[in-house]
Amino acid sequence: MRCLMTILSFLFVVLMANGCQQSSSMARFNRFFDPRPLRVGMTLDTPPLTYKKGNSAAGLEMKFAAGLADFVERRLEVVAVSRENMAKALLNKQVDILMTGLSVADARSQNLMTTDPYLLSGQITLMHLDGYLLYGTGSRNLVTQDVRLGVVKDSKGDTLLKELATRGKIIHFVSPAKGAEALIAGHIDVFLADLPTVTYYAARYIDKGLTPGSTLLTKEPLAWAVHPKNDKLLAAANSYLTSLEQNGELQKILEQEIPFYRNTAYSLKQ
Secondary structure, rough: OOOHHOOOHHHHHHOOOOOOOOHHHHHHHHHHOOOOOOOEEOOOOOOOOHHHHHHHHEOHHHHHHHHHHHHOOOOEEEEEOOOOOHHHHHHOOOOEEEEEEEHHHHHHHHOOEEOOOOOOEEEEEEEEEEHHHHOOOOOOOOOEEEEEEEEEOOHHHHHHHHHHHOOEEEEEEOHHHHHHHHHHHOOOOOOEEEEEHHHHHHOOOOHEEEOOOOOOOOEEEEEEOOOOOOHHHHHHHHHHHHHHHHOOOOHHHHHHOOOOOOOOOOOOOO
8 A cells, every 4th residue: 555655645645746736746646547438428329419421429528539549538439329318318327418509508408507508509590602691691582472481390399390480391300411402402492500500501502502691590509508506627628718719719610610600790709
């Protein structure tokens, strides 16, 4: 026992002597005693935020997760969760944090604690380029009788159309991918979804003439969710996010991972 304590004391002294800041040294010391991985829950179903690429997780949230794991000096472990059971997985401590394109409102409605937002999202329109002036700058022409609107059933876009009391024809789809395909085929005039999803499909089908709208029709800040009693991880995640904002990396990451984000009304520069 005395030998073990001597070794641990030596390791601590070495870490403190490396010229690192005290917080960094303590993080390394804590890692030695707490080797548990950082278990990040992701739904892997909402590109470009989180999706599967081959057998691996990819997207904006994966980049954030890797950065957070490095920041807290814990090994990253991605845990696939369903959107229906992700809150249960967090509350039952099957994961440490949810990083999966979750809105602050949705998280708090499920009694989850959220970090500071990293992105202001919301519902925007997807249309052909020649329909941008009609549908890309606001909701005025989304309520006319002759417009054909596409939306995923029971989504926030579906709720928005009900609130707008549109007189147009609403066509429901099982996924954004099916909605984008219908738009390309000319079966609808405009498709509504959240900002990252719309920009993803606009970029994917840019050769088909699709373009995103430039006006947020709703405001839905996105954040990460942690267990209501995990103040330590909440503080660490917020510190990581603050560091990204201060060194300009947050803007760079958003521009890299979200198509059309750079120099638009969505950009943090505006």
